[in-house]
Amino acid sequence: KKFVVGLTGGIASGKTTVANLFAEYGIDLVDADVIAREVVSIGSDGLKAIAQRFGQSLLLTDGSLDRAALRAQVFNNPEQRLWLNNLLHPMIRQKMLDQVQASTSAYVIMVVPLLFENHLDSLVDTTLVVDIAPELQISRTMQRDGVSKQQVEHILASQMTREQRLAQADNIIDNQGEYELLRSQVLALHQQYLQLTADQET
Ligand code: ATP
Structure with a gap:
């Protein structure tokens, strides 16, 4: 291990x-901030799930996530925030573990x-x-x-x-x-x- x-x-x-x-x-470095961006990058399952729940208005014209718009949606909304965290945290955690496994250092x-x-x-x-x-x-x-x-x-x-x-x-x-x-x-x-x-x- x-x-x-x-x-x-x-x-x-x-x-x-x-x-x-x-x-x-x-x-080798595993960077949580980098991974947190990857799980909502263009074409990711994370971004698709977010667009489905909050609508296409959360996407910028190039198809990437409008972070400010998402922040506004979950700000002062514990239920939406919980949904988002439950979606993204397991994805981030899994990706971090995958990168650890792939490391050769x-x-x-x-x-x-x-x-x-x-x-x-x-x-x-x-x-x-x-x-x-x-x-x-x-x-x-x-x-x-x-x-x-x-x-x-x-x-x-x-x-x-x-x-x-x-x-x-x-x-x-x-x-x-x-x-x-x-x-x-x-x-x-x-x-x-x-x-x-x-x-x-x-
Ligand atoms: P963040 O949490 O905001 O991502 P960080 O913890 O990764 O920041 P760094 O970006 O590595 O922190 O450092 C913060 C700033 O302090 C940078 O501009 C860096 O160049 C400067 N810095 C880091 N170490 C020193 C040091 N020993 N002396 C002077 N400046 C430093």
Whole structure:
């Protein structure tokens, strides 16, 4: 059985940056955000089911999903939201497991922003949290996305708190310092995971 590391962290904590460092060591990545887009891509069963329930008005002229229109449909509508989650979550989960099975690297990094919130930690063998203080989350998001402080605070409020996340972490990466400090932490963890993978095989 493939050893799976669940990589998570709040907005702009550095998940993508960390995942790319693991990829440099040849480790395959399974990205929940990418898969969540794939299950509603043009021609997908997910998109067909959504168009059937909500109507063709949820499609853009090129046939792709109008995400804003879908958000409006499920906003303040728990019944529709539940239907949508019941449709998409099993599809996303299955696709993630398929990609893990298809991987040929020593272990797999599964990048899941809402790993704990959506209870996807049940799919992984160990959890790795990228940690930075909320003030840094705010400044890095504002800089990267050109959004206001208020907009970031709104997103922060929708995610679990730093303390809740850290309490569930098997390992923690501190990404408040220089990039080089990040690199050395990732290398140490990579070696640790290779060891765990080897232990699992014997
Ligand atoms: P999101 O949750 O929004 O998808 P993320 O957790 O994947 O974000 P990244 O995109 O990797 O986070 O990083 C957020 C921003 O912070 C990026 O602009 C990135 O370049 C920057 N960043 C990451 N690590 C550092 C660091 N150690 N020092 C300075 N900036 C950093």
